[in-house]
Amino acid sequence: MSHLGNTHSSLNVNSLRDLARKELTNVLDSVRGKKCLVLDPNISGPLSLIAGFSLLKEHGVEKVHYLQQGPLETELKSLIYICRPQLNYMKYIAEHIAHHQKDVVSNYEYNLFFVPRRTMICERVLEEAGITIGEYHLDLIPFEDDLLSLELDNTFKELYLDGDYTSIYYAARALMKLQTKFGLIPRVIGKGDCAKHLADMLLRMRKEVAVDDPSSTLSVSQNVDSLIILDRSVDLISPLCTQLTYEGLIDEVFGIRASHVEVDSAIVGPASQKSAPAAATSTSNAASTTSQPSTPAKKKKIPLNSSDRLFVQLRDMNFAVVGGVLNRVARRINENYEERHQAKTVMQIREFINKLGGLQSEHQSLRTHTGIAEEIMAYTVTPEFNKALEVQQNLVAGIEINLQNEHIEEMINRQVPILQVLRLLCLLSLVNGGLKQKSLEFFKKEILQTYGFEHLQTLLNLERLNMFVKQGSASSKFNYVRKHLQLIVDEVDEQSPQDISYVYSGYAPLSVRLIQCVTKGGLTPISNPVGANAAANPIGTGGAAKGIVGWKGHEEALKMLPGKTFDEVQKLDDGAIHSKKFAQGQQPRVTLIFFLGGCTYTEISAIRFMAQQDEGQREYVIATTQIVNGNSLLSSVMQKMDNLGHSAGGNF
Amino acid sequence: ITILESYKQKDLNERTNKLKIALKSYQDDKEHAFEAKAVDENIRLLQVQAQFEKEMNQQLVGLPLNETVHKCITTNNPNKANKLKSDFKIPDKRFWWIKLKALVEMRDWPELERL
Numbered sequence: 001m002s003h004l005g006n007t008h009s010s011l012n013v014n015s016l017r018d019l020a021r022k023e024l025t026n027v028l029d030s031v032r033g034k035k036c037l038v039l040d041p042n043i044s045g046p047l048s049l050i051a052g053f054s055l056l057k058e059h060g061v062e063k064v065h066y067l068q069q070g071p072l073e074t075e076l077k078s079l080i081y082i083c084r085p086q087l088n089y090m091k092y093i094a095e096h097i098a099h100h101q102k103d104v105v106s107n108y109e110y111n112l113f114f115v116p117r118r119t120m121i122c123e124r125v126l127e128e129a130g131i132t133i134g135e136y137h138l139d140l141i142p143f144e145d146d147l148l149s150l151e152l153d154n155t156f157k158e159l160y161l162d163g164d165y166t167s168i169y170y171a172a173r174a175l176m177k178l179q180t181k182f183g184l185i186p187r188v189i190g191k192g193d194c195a196k197h198l199a200d201m202l203l204r205m206r207k208e209v210a211v212d213d214p215s216s217t218l219s220v221s222q223n224v225d226s227l228i229i230l231d232r233s234v235d236l237i238s239p240l241c242t243q244l245t246y247e248g249l250i251d252e253v254f255g256i257r258a259s260h261v262e263v264d265s266a267i268v269g270p271a272s273q274k275s276a277p278a279a280a281t282s283t284s285n286a287a288s289t290t291s292q293p294s295t296p297a298k299k300k301k302i303p304l305n306s307s308d309r310l311f312v313q314l315r316d317m318n319f320a321v322v323g324g325v326l327n328r329v330a331r332r333i334n335e336n337y338e339e340r341h342q343a344k345t346v347m348q349i350r351e352f353i354n355k356l357g358g359l360q361s362e363h364q365s366l367r368t369h370t371g372i373a374e375e376i377m378a379y380t381v382t383p384e385f386n387k388a389l390e391v392q393q394n395l396v397a398g399i400e401i402n403l404q405n406e407h408i409e410e411m412i413n414r415q416v417p418i419l420q421v422l423r424l425l426c427l428l429s430l431v432n433g434g435l436k437q438k439s440l441e442f443f444k445k446e447i448l449q450t451y452g453f454e455h456l457q458t459l460l461n462l463e464r465l466n467m468f469v470k471q472g473s474a475s476s477k478f479n480y481v482r483k484h485l486q487l488i489v490d491e492v493d494e495q496s497p498q499d500i501s502y503v504y505s506g507y508a509p510l511s512v513r514l515i516q517c518v519t520k521g522g523l524t525p526i527s528n529p530v531g532a533n534a535a536a537n538p539i540g541t542g543g544a545a546k547g548i549v550g551w552k553g554h555e556e557a558l559k560m561l562p563g564k565t566f567d568e569v570q571k572l573d574d575g576a577i578h579s580k581k582f583a584q585g586q587q588p589r590v591t592l593i594f595f596l597g598g599c600t601y602t603e604i605s606a607i608r609f610m611a612q613q614d615e616g617q618r619e620y621v622i623a624t625t626q627i628v629n630g631n632s633l634l635s636s637v638m639q640k641m642d643n644l645g646h647s648a649g650g651n652f
Numbered sequence: 653i654t655i656l657e658s659y660k661q662k663d664l665n666e667r668t669n670k671l672k673i674a675l676k677s678y679q680d681d682k683e684h685a686f687e688a689k690a691v692d693e694n695i696r697l698l699q700v701q702a703q704f705e706k707e708m709n710q711q712l713v714g715l716p717l718n719e720t721v722h723k724c725i726t727t728n729n730p731n732k733a734n735k736l737k738s739d740f741k742i743p744d745k746r747f748w749w750i751k752l753k754a755l756v757e758m759r760d761w762p763e764l765e766r767l
Contacts, residue, residue, distance in 0.1 A: 409745070410745075412746070413745060413746045413749040414749065415718065444690070445690070446743075446746070448690055448693075448694075448716075448717075449716065449717040449718060449742065449746075450716060450717070450718045450746070451716055451718075452715075452716035453690065453691075453693070453694040453697070453716070456690050456691070456694075
């Protein structure tokens with residue numbers, strides 16, 4: 001099918017975007033004439049990454065509405081709904097239809113497309129409504145050349161709390177699609193029960209495909225030599241820590257959705273529309289899709305992606321360094337502007353003018369990021385933030401655990417937001433393998449009395465997830481893992497990092513360490529220069545940097561972590577896997593990493609850093625069900641109490 | 653376990669009734685001793701709140717305990733606050749935090765001096 005290899009990554013993810021776009025136009029064209037598009041609000045973000053409003057218009061979309069409660073007023077007679085198969089949406093649609101039927105001359109035409117699959121139960125609800133139902137297979141959405149996301153918001157809760165495995169099915173379908181496009185991935189390695197589930201499903205699907213259509217056997221992928229599936233439940237610690245990279249902190253402070261962040265327009269200053277070509281298309285799209293009355297506080301959507309060169313430079317850095325870089329860039333831009341005074345000849349002036357456009361857009365993005373950075377700075381200097389960070393770092397490092405209890409207690413007494421408290425408490429429980437009965441009950445009582453009794457259910461949920469529990473008999477397993485995998489690195493040079501631990505200023509995310517184990521068989525010794533990896537590696541002598549090592553040598557540590565471990569080899573039926581040797585050293589190998597249950601921006605940064613260290617030997621493509629942070633992770637399992645008007649924290 | 657949906661009930665009596673059902677199901681199960689206690693406490697809190705509400709002319713029902721105490725202090729009912737403290741075994745430390753905040757909010761400096 002498509003050819004691999006383009007300028008950025010050996011895995012051409014853009015072809016996925018093209019595919020999604022093409023399918024979208026098919027969906028739109030299936031209805032003739034002018035039509036009104038009704039979108040699931042959760043999908044509109046990801047969809048804008050696929051297609052701009054102009055594309056929709058080309059295919060006859062006159063108006064875009066959000067799918068929400070209440071009657072839908074439109075003069076257009078053809079309606080296209082695109083939404084997730086969720087029951088409440090079905091109710092809204094049924095409402096719309098009922099509303100329209102009150103009109104005498106109702107001759108509306110309804111078309112409903114489920115993303116990514118239809119479900120029985122949703123079809124049931126609308127059975128008699130006279131509606132055309134289809135599917136729109138939007139699954140992995142490319143955010144960047146190395147980042148794909150399914151954008152399923154609640155997978156963590158569904159998988160681990162509700163035991164609802166539909167998202168695994170979606171993930172498996174998406175991975176199958178990848179395999180048909182890029183070839184069979186010869187090795188599948190993973191950790192965690194749900195991850196195992198996914199791998200099994202993937203293998204089964206492949207067999208089914210082979211049975212259905214024997215001619216379409218997949219050939220082994222030329223580039224992708226391995227798929228690593230990680231379960232979020234294996235490493236809950238990393239997302240609970242406060243992210244310290246620039247992009248991670250933006251997510252913590254403002255929240256990033258579909259690689260866009262919404263901030264007060266006052267922060268980023270008067271913005272010109274031409275800041276970046278991508279900005280123009282996406283903002284216009286956003287503006288036209290808002291059928292709701294606009295919010296009084298002026299918000300501006302800022303795209304965060306690799307079209308912004310400055311952001312590319314900043315996104316994966318530890319925030320401590322960002323200020324300095326911004327300063328340097330500012331100075332350089334200033335110098336460039338100054339050049340005009342030296343321009344004497346006409347040639348020089350023309351040259352300068354040519355540069356001016358680029359310079360201005362750079363200037364604009366600098367202003368944006370300085371604004372954002374300042375805002376984050378204001379947040380990071382607050383005593384609460386620093387206190388929380390200190391507790392966190394002590395916890396993961398295992399320093400003075402008991403003292404941290406007191407700090408957390410004080411935070412509850414000060415009534416800091418409950419999410420912050422819960423993050424720390426879960427962390428405490430996770431690193432210690434649970435809390436002592438007495439302190440567990442003490443904290444529970446403190447929380448209920450401080451934040452309200454309705455959080456009882458939240459606490460129960462966390463207990464079910466093993467995130468906030470009574471201490472078991474065994475002492476902390478995390479201690480062993482921490483030591484074995486060198487999760488704590490004392491001396492971190494944030495300016496020129498040597499190890500992935502820079503992302504949390506000292507703590508290396510467990511999930512990424514595990515990936516390192518698989519691909520390299522061990523850690524990069526911090527003292528050694530990058531090139532000496534292979535030599536320092538005890539296991540894979542010589543070829544360690546090239547081949548996939550698997551879990552060997554780390555079985556003990558893995559046993560300490562929850563969930564099954566697996567390592568499967570996918571073969572062609574004729575066993576031709578070895579005959580097709582990879583062209584050694586010519587093309588970088590690609591490892592696909594799939595996070596089931598979400599990953600954080602910080603983990604992404606750490607993986608990118610790893611790729612840099614590998615010097616083009618190996619590339620990593622990250623796929624995830626969604627992008628999370630500690631807050632979104634916890635709030636998804638929290639008891640929703642919207643109807644309680646006066647909940648905790650009213651006047652504090 | 654999710655009978656805690658009782659929170660959806662607007663009416664106080666309805667709510668306590670639902671909670672009592674929840675309480676019962678928790679009590680049946682030894683594993684959930686803590687939850688049983690918590691629900692029981694909540695029922696008591698709601699009752700006290702309802703009573704205070706009548707006496708003080710303040711919206712109280714449904715507030716977390718801390719805020720109830722806070723309200724008691726800001727509305728010059730320190731005795732009620734103390735009663736809540738002993739009834740619900742609020743640790744000293746937390747009680748003083750609440751009191752401190754409430755007094756600062758009222759700008760009651762002489763009272764603060766006395767602490």
